[in-house]
Amino acid sequence: MRGRTQSPGPGRVGRSGSFARSRWFARPGRLAAEAVTLLIAVVVAFPLYWMVLSALKPVNEIASTRPRPWTLAPSLDSFHRVFGQQDFGRYFLNSCAVAGSVVVLSAVIAFLAATAVARFRFRFRTTLLVMFLVAQMVPVEALTIPLFFLMRDAGLLNTLGSLILPHLAFSLPFAIWLLRGFVKAVPEALEEAAYLDGASRARFVWRILFPLVLPGLVATSVFSFISAWNDFLFAKSFIISDTTQSTLPMALLVFFRPDDNDWGGIMAASTVMTVPVLVFFVLVQRRLVSGLGGAVKD
Structure with missing residues (x-):
């Protein structure tokens, strides 16, 4: 009949259900791989970040016994000393x-x-x-x-x-x-x-x-x-x-x-x-x- 909707067969339900389950199980693995990749990227990039940060810190913050991963008073004095070398x-x-x-x-x-x-x-x-x-x-x-x-x-x-x-x-x-x-x-x-x-x-x-x-x-x-x-x-x-x-x-x-x-x-x-x-x-x-x-x- 024209108004009758055809219900999906058992085979189609099984295939769609297995596909959804495979995506559900694959998603945690993908998220774990992305998290590990992000962690590796952070570990690799952190020395570069600390290098640039130390170059921008004033002398008193560099010599401080309690280093901080940021600076509120960036300075270019270190770069002036570098380019001032003869x-x-x-x-x-x-x-x-x-x-x-x-x-x-x-x-x-x-x-x-x-x-x-x-x-x-x-x-x-x-x-x-x-x-x-x-x-x-x-x-x-x-x-x-x-x-x-x-x-x-x-x-x-x-x-x-x-x-x-x-x-x-x-x-x-x-x-x-x-x-x-x-x-x-x-x-x-x-x-x-x-x-x-x-x-x-x-x-x-x-x-x-x-x-x-x-x-x-x-x-x-x-x-x-x-x-x-x-x-x-x-x-x-x-x-x-x-x-x-x-x-x-x-x-x-x-x-x-x-x-x-x-x-x-x-x-x-x-x-x-x-x-x-x-x-x-x-x-x-x-x-x-x-x-x-x-x-x-x-």
Whole structure:
């Protein structure tokens, strides 16, 4: 009949009931996962918050025996002391030069090496890849003294080259391994089609292959930039007498005093050091996510 409503069958009721129960049981698990994620984010972000807060606190609040996670009288005096340092601008430019050189050189060399390893067959190719992994296993601290003598014999001590070359050497194995997966993911049929259209090998590499693996290059560049920008060990070991060649982490030593450390200046300088890293992350965020996703997929 037209006015009669059809009652749902027992099978439909069972399916809808089981779906509702599955959603009810899945919801607590999802909430627990979100709560754990939020807790981890708070734990990770709290040191950054405390760093910025300490940079904005006045001296009497920093030296107080009862620290508070807030301040009612924010001050920029710590930042004035940081930017008032005579060589702070030079340290900043030196850090930009070292990090920028490492990022550009590692990206170009790693791209060419990954292309050669992924596209060509030659002797000791597997041995070369294994050596890249072995190089990643050696701790940096164990190689600092041999690198010091190497830089001394090469006449590179007290120069920015003594900082660029070690960071370049340490960033290349990881970059080559990561980019190798991106190069292998590009179909060989695309390369053959480019050759049939008259493109040379160099044109294919730089006009077709390079844009396709650009997300991977961005991902490797982030790690290279962070390691070179935050380096203190090499800067302290290889820049001995010429302080004009020092980088930004060395500026923190100015605020460490034998009798009383300037914690406000230390936190303000650390905040200034963090800003370029955050800016770099914001600029490459989209390509970084796609690059890491491609690496996991490979």
